[in-house]
Amino acid sequence: MLPDGGNASVDGTDIVKDYKAIRRKVGYMPGRFSLYQDLTVEENLNFFATIFDTSVKENYSLIRDIYVQIEPFKTRRAGKLSGGMKQKLALCCALIHKPIILFLDEPTTGVDAVSRKEFWEMLRNLKQEGITILVSTPYMDEASLCNEVALMQNGKLMTTGTPKEITESFKQTILAVQSQNMFQLLQDLSASNEVDDVYSYGEYHHAVMKKNYSNESLLNFLKSKGNDNVTMHPVTPSIEDCFMQLMRNKHE
Numbered sequence: 001m002l003p004d005g006g007n008a009s010v011d012g013t014d015i016v017k018d019y020k021a022i023r024r025k026v027g028y029m030p031g032r033f034s035l036y037q038d039l040t041v042e043e044n045l046n047f048f049a050t051i052f053d054t055s056v057k058e059n060y061s062l063i064r065d066i067y068v069q070i071e072p073f074k075t076r077r078a079g080k081l082s083g084g085m086k087q088k089l090a091l092c093c094a095l096i097h098k099p100i101i102l103f104l105d106e107p108t109t110g111v112d113a114v115s116r117k118e119f120w121e122m123l124r125n126l127k128q129e130g131i132t133i134l135v136s137t138p139y140m141d142e143a144s145l146c147n148e149v150a151l152m153q154n155g156k157l158m159t160t161g162t163p164k165e166i167t168e169s170f171k172q173t174i175l176a177v178q179s180q181n182m183f184q185l186l187q188d189l190s191a192s193n194e195v196d197d198v199y200s201y202g203e204y205h206h207a208v209m210k211k212n213y214s215n216e217s218l219l220n221f222l223k224s225k226g227n228d229n230v231t232m233h234p235v236t237p238s239i240e241d242c243f244m245q246l247m248r249n250k251h252e
Contacts, residue, residue: 010101024052027099027131031106033086037079041070041089044078045096052097062129063092066122084115091122095131102126104135108142120145140240151243158246163239170237170245172196173213176204177232179222188225194218197248206241207232 008015013022035044045067049056060067070088073081078089087107094102104123108116120142123133135146143149143163150160159166179185186205189198194213198205207218215232222230 024097025100027094027097027102029090029094029102029104029107031109031136033078033090035078035086035090035093038077040075040077041081042074044089045092048093049096054097056096059096059098062098062126063095065125066095067092083111084118087111087115087119088122091119095126099131101132101134104133106136106138108137108139116142140238140243144239149239151239151246153247153250158250159242166239166242167237170242172245173209174235174237174241175207175209175215175218175232176201176235177207177222177230178204179227179230181227184225185222185227185230188222188227191225192218192221194221197245199244201240206235206244208241208245 010022010026013025015022036047039047045056049059056063066088070081070085070092073085078086081089091107094104108119111119116139123135124145127133135142137143143151147162148160149163149166151158151166159169161169177185177189182200182205186198186200189195189205189207192207194210194217195207196210197208200206209218219230219232
């Protein structure tokens with residue numbers, strides 16, 4: 001995909017005029033597994049190394065920590081691998097030519113929580129190798145692991161900054177609220193004139209409070225609506241809270 005206008009470059013290299021040089025500088029891992037499923041793990045890796053006129057041996061040090069996890073399955077066809085193993089193989093193939101920039105398109109979508117954690121550990125190690133990594137992800141907890149974050153919706157940039165800068169821009173108080181009937185609680189929080197916004201957040205609802213709200217009056221209001229065993233406490237805003245606020249402001 002080319003930009004709508006202006007000049008676009010990667011590491012100072014024009015993406016249109018110098019696309020061959022771009023290919024050598026960039027590693028790309030698409031969100032959907034796109035390797036050759038009828039080739040083995042080893043055959044896929046050797047194939048991608050050959051494309052870039054290199055070898056697995058030449059750049060093995062870069063992928064060693066990742067490849068050792070799938071090496072026991074090197075003779076297995078890629079299509080027969082688990083989601084986590086496919087992810088590791090795709091990352092190895094994206095790195096085999098030793099790129100200076102790595103683009104990852106929602107790399108952890110569809111994989112289990114353990115594989116997600118392992119993957120981000122791999123990225124942390126790759127960063128120490130001096131590789132610039134650009135990741136797109138729908139998971140806000142992953143965004144908080146990055147040095148710089150850009151929040152986007154429908155292709156439009158809403159804000160950028162470090163995770164700390166983004167969360168510190170959230171100036172309202174957030175209460176994490178819970179009760180026995182969470183569906184009723186959500187409706188009643190929405191009806192409170194002290195609540196600016198509310199949405200589900202894990203096992204809690206996050207209530208964004210208006211200025212000069214009162215814990216006591218909110219609690220009394222919820223109890224008057226029949227909510228039993230209500231608990232609530234203030235929480236530090238997360239990247240996801242900031243995203244929700246930006247989305248709400250955008251549509252107001």
